[in-house]
Amino acid sequence: MPSQAVALGTLLSLVALRLITTSTAEAQLPPSTGGGGAEECIRRCGSVDIPYPFGFGPDHCALSQAYMLTCNDTGNGTFVPFGWKTVQVLDISLERGHIRVMNFISFYCYDATSQGMDYSRWHWDLTNSVYALSNDNKFVVIGCRTLAFIGNVKDMGKKYMTGCAAMCPIDGNQTLTDMSCSGMGCCQAPIPPGLQYYEVFFDDRWNTSAIHGLSPCSYAVLMESSNLTFSETYVTSPEFYTTYGGRAPMVLDWFIPNKNCQVARTDPGYACVSSNSECVDTASGQGYICNCKRGFRGNPYVKGSDGCQDINECDDPVKYGCHGSCANAPGTFKCFCPRGT
Ligand SMILES: *[C@@H]1O[C@H](CO)[C@@H](O)[C@H](O)[C@H]1NC(C)=O
Ligand SMILES: *[C@@H]1O[C@H](CO)[C@@H](O)[C@H](O)[C@H]1NC(C)=O
Ligand SMILES: *[C@@H]1O[C@H](CO)[C@@H](O)[C@H](O)[C@H]1NC(C)=O
Ligand SMILES: *[C@@H]1O[C@H](CO)[C@@H](O)[C@H](O)[C@H]1NC(C)=O
Numbered sequence: 001m002p003s004q005a006v007a008l009g010t011l012l013s014l015v016a017l018r019l020i021t022t023s024t025a026e027a028q029l030p031p032s033t034g035g036g037g038a039e040e041c042i043r044r045c046g047s048v049d050i051p052y053p054f055g056f057g058p059d060h061c062a063l064s065q066a067y068m069l070t071c072n073d074t075g076n077g078t079f080v081p082f083g084w085k086t087v088q089v090l091d092i093s094l095e096r097g098h099i100r101v102m103n104f105i106s107f108y109c110y111d112a113t114s115q116g117m118d119y120s121r122w123h124w125d126l127t128n129s130v131y132a133l134s135n136d137n138k139f140v141v142i143g144c145r146t147l148a149f150i151g152n153v154k155d156m157g158k159k160y161m162t163g164c165a166a167m168c169p170i171d172g173n174q175t176l177t178d179m180s181c182s183g184m185g186c187c188q189a190p191i192p193p194g195l196q197y198y199e200v201f202f203d204d205r206w207n208t209s210a211i212h213g214l215s216p217c218s219y220a221v222l223m224e225s226s227n228l229t230f231s232e233t234y235v236t237s238p239e240f241y242t243t244y245g246g247r248a249p250m251v252l253d254w255f256i257p258n259k260n261c262q263v264a265r266t267d268p269g270y271a272c273v274s275s276n277s278e279c280v281d282t283a284s285g286q287g288y289i290c291n292c293k294r295g296f297r298g299n300p301y302v303k304g305s306d307g308c309q310d311i312n313e314c315d316d317p318v319k320y321g322c323h324g325s326c327a328n329a330p331g332t333f334k335c336f337c338p339r340g341t
């Protein structure tokens with residue numbers, strides 16, 4: 001990778017980005033990975049369930065190309081789902097409208113040989129897609145002499161930028177506290193709701209050339225905040241970067257775009273087709289998702305037996321707190337004291 005020492009302004013205009021495009025991957029016929037489901041669509045890839053509106057294989061297996069994933073053989077007989085061609089999908093939640101993926105970590109490292117800085121920085125453009133960056137993520141920056149930014153500098157209408165500085169007391173005896181990301185060696189910042197563009201850059205005035213013997217690298221990534229466990233060794237070793245192969249888990253919100261529930265309900269393309277389903281507007285107003293009504297579970301996006309079905313609460317008396325006689329009813333249940341008590 002070429003070494004670069006450029007001013008912040010120049011850095012922004014550099015085309016030396018590794019791009020993740022928003023175009024959906026082509027449908028491919030998956031090898032038999034088990035599962036099955038309605039309309040001969042395979043609903044599982046490796047260990048990951050792929051519920052409708054998501055899918056892979058024939059076009060009708062997903063609601064639209066926007067929800068189409070691929071199921072790739074990793075080379076040793078293990079199948080892993082991908083979206084956006086190269087982004088690994090960890091799991092999909094219908095109820096919360098979440099899809100967890102592996103996002104790429106940006107780095108900024110001093111290279112003693114060239115005496116310059118090596119870097120890789122990511123951007124991800126989800127503008128006008130059915131995905132947005134979830135508030136379950138935080139912008140996480142790790143390093144000892146690091147100032148990194150996350151922002152949307154290209155979209156003039158929705159300009160946004162925030163930064164995070166991570167420092168550590170290199171010469172003292174003070175140790176960094178494991179497990180907490182509180183500014184020393186690690187900094188985290190929330191992102192605004194509904195964001196659909198993500199770009200990382202490092203401030204080149206804060207580089208590790210003077211401390212490279214101890215801490216040669218700075219890292220920055222948008223990641224699921226509950227997944228971050230900071231370790232002191234993250235500033236002195238490549239551990240943060242290498243643990244998941246230069247990646248970290250991130251959460252995306254997905255939705256049925258452009259309409260809110262009120263408008264969508266009367267629309268011929270209304271996605272909540274299961275009986276006993278209901279429509280939920282996304283918090284950022286970019287669309288809606290479907291849920292099963294309380295007391296029902298299943299897939300609100302499909303009709304029939306895979307759709308929202310009554311939960312038999314009586315089968316799980318501990319969870320539903322019925323320690324007497326139980327009578328199930330659609331969407332609910334009744335609990336009685338045994339006769340004579
Ligand atoms: C297959 O490779 C993946 C990474 O490419 C690895 O995570 C997995 O453990 C491997 N599985 C087997 C059975 O070797
Ligand atoms: C997964 O397969 C699709 C379709 O064959 C391909 O475009 C994509 O690059 C593959 N992704 C990875 C990470 O191998
Ligand atoms: C590191 O930053 C200093 C200023 O803080 C600058 O003089 C130096 O050229 C930078 N080194 C590299 C390798 O970018
Ligand atoms: C760091 O700690 C060691 C032993 O605990 C001590 O000998 C040394 O003087 C300390 N250094 C500083 C800069 O406080």
Ligand SMILES: *[C@@H]1O[C@H](CO)[C@@H](O)[C@H](O)[C@H]1NC(C)=O
Binds near residue numbers: 090227228229
């Ligand atoms: C972080 O996410 C990875 C991938 O899903 C998982 O294996 C790991 O257990 C998670 N760690 C924490 C602390 O949540």
